[in-house]
Amino acid sequence: MSQAGYRFIFHRMLFNVIFLLMLATVLAAPAPATAADMDGATIASQGNGRGAAACATCHGTDGGGQQAAGFPRLAGLNAAYLRHQLESYANGTRDNVIMNPMAASLDERERRILADYYSTLPFAVLPEKSASISFPESEQDDPGAWLALRGRWEKQVPACVQCHGPRGIGVGEHFPPLAGQPAKYIADQLQAWQSGARRNDPLGLMKHIADALSNDDIQAVSAWFAAQSAPIEGANP
Ligand code: HEC
Numbered sequence: 312m313s314q315a316g317y318r319f320i321f322h323r324m325l326f327n328v329i330f331l332l333m334l335a336t337v338l339a340a341p342a343p344a345t346a347a348d349m350d351g352a353t354i355a356s357q358g359n360g361r362g363a364a365a366c367a368t369c370h371g372t373d374g375g376g377q378q379a380a381g382f383p384r385l386a387g388l389n390a391a392y393l394r395h396q397l398e399s400y401a402n403g404t405r406d407n408v409i410m411n412p413m414a415a416s417l418d419e420r421e422r423r424i425l426a427d428y429y430s431t432l433p434f435a436v437l438p439e440k441s442a443s444i445s446f447p448e449s450e451q452d453d454p455g456a457w458l459a460l461r462g463r464w465e466k467q468v469p470a471c472v473q474c475h476g477p478r479g480i481g482v483g484e485h486f487p488p489l490a491g492q493p494a495k496y497i498a499d500q501l502q503a504w505q506s507g508a509r510r511n512d513p514l515g516l517m518k519h520i521a522d523a524l525s526n527d528d529i530q531a532v533s534a535w536f537a538a539q540s541a542p543i544e545g546a547n548p
C-alpha cells in the first residue's frame with residue numbers, strides 16, 4: 312500500500328477514536344441539570360421535574376396526609392418501610408394509578424432520600440381522642456374495636472394491635488402505623504390485598520388477614536383506626 316493509503320487509514324482510525332470518545336462523553340454526561348443533587352425536602356415540595364409531582368400536594372406539606380381524600384400520612388413512618396413501598400409501586404407489586412407512574416419516575420437515590428426525609432418529619436398529631444382504650448363488652452357493641460383489639464381467632468385473625476402496636480401506632484420497619492390514617496386508605500389497602508392489587512408483603516401476612524374479613528369488617532376496623540389519634544411525637548417504638 313502507498314504511503315498516502317496508510318495515511319488515509321490512519322486518519323480514518325484517528326477519526327473513529329475521536330468520534331467514539333466524544334460519544335462516550337455525551338453518554339456519560341450527567342442527566343440535564345434537573346435533579347442530580349436535589350434533596351428530599353425539595354423533591355417533596357417541587358417534584359423532580361421528570362414526572363414525579365410534588366408529594367406535598369397530596370401528602371400535605373407536613374406529610375400528614377389528607378383524611379377526606381384518603382391520602383396516607385407519610386410523616387414519621389419508618390424509612391425502610393417507605394422505601395419498600397416506593398420500590399413496590401415502581402416495580403408493579405403494588406398497583407395504584409397515581410403512585411405507580413410517580414414512583415417509577417423517581418430513581419433509586421430519590422426514593423431513598425424521600426423515604427429518609429419523610430421518616431424524620433415529626434408525626435402530625437391529631438386531636439387526642441381517647442387517652443385510654445376502652446375494650447368493648449361484646450363484638451356487637453363495637454365490631455371495629457373488637458377486631459382491632461381482640462381479633463377473630465376462629466378465622467385465625469389475630470388482633471391488629473398485636474402486630475401494629477397499641478392503638479396501631481406502628482412497630483419498627485415491618486408494621487406500619489394505622490392510627491390516624493384515613494379510613495378510606497385503610498379500607499383500600501385491605502381490599503387491595505383481597506384482590507391481589509397489593510402483593511408486596513414478603514410473608515403474605517396481610518393477604519391472609521384481609522381474606523378473612525367481610526366488607527362490613529373492613530369498614531368498621533378502618534373507621535376505628537382512623538379515629539385513633541396519631542401517636543404523640545417521640546412515642547415511635
Ligand atoms: C396526586 C396525589 C399524590 C401525589 C402527588 C403523591 N402521592 Fe403518594 N400516594 C397517593 C395515594 C392516593 C396513595 C395511596 C395509594 C394506594 O392505595 O396504594 C399514596 C401512597 C403513597 C405511599 C404509601 C404509603 C404507605 O403507608 O404504604 C408512599 C410511600 C407515597 N405515596 C409516597 C409519595 C411520594 C414520595 C411522593 C412524591 C414523589 C408522592 N407520594 C406523591 C397520592 C399521591
Ligand code: HEC
Binds near residue numbers: 458485500516
Ligand atoms: C401478624 C401480623 C399482622 C397482623 C395481626 C395485622 N397486620 Fe396489618 N400489616 C402487617 C404487615 C407486615 C404489614 C406491612 C405489609 C407491607 O410491608 O406491605 C401490614 C400492613 C397493614 C396495612 C397497610 C398500612 C399502610 O401504611 O399502607 C394496613 C391497612 C393493615 N396492615 C391493616 C391491618 C388490620 C386492619 C389488621 C387487623 C384486622 C391487621 N393489619 C393485622 C402485619 C399484620
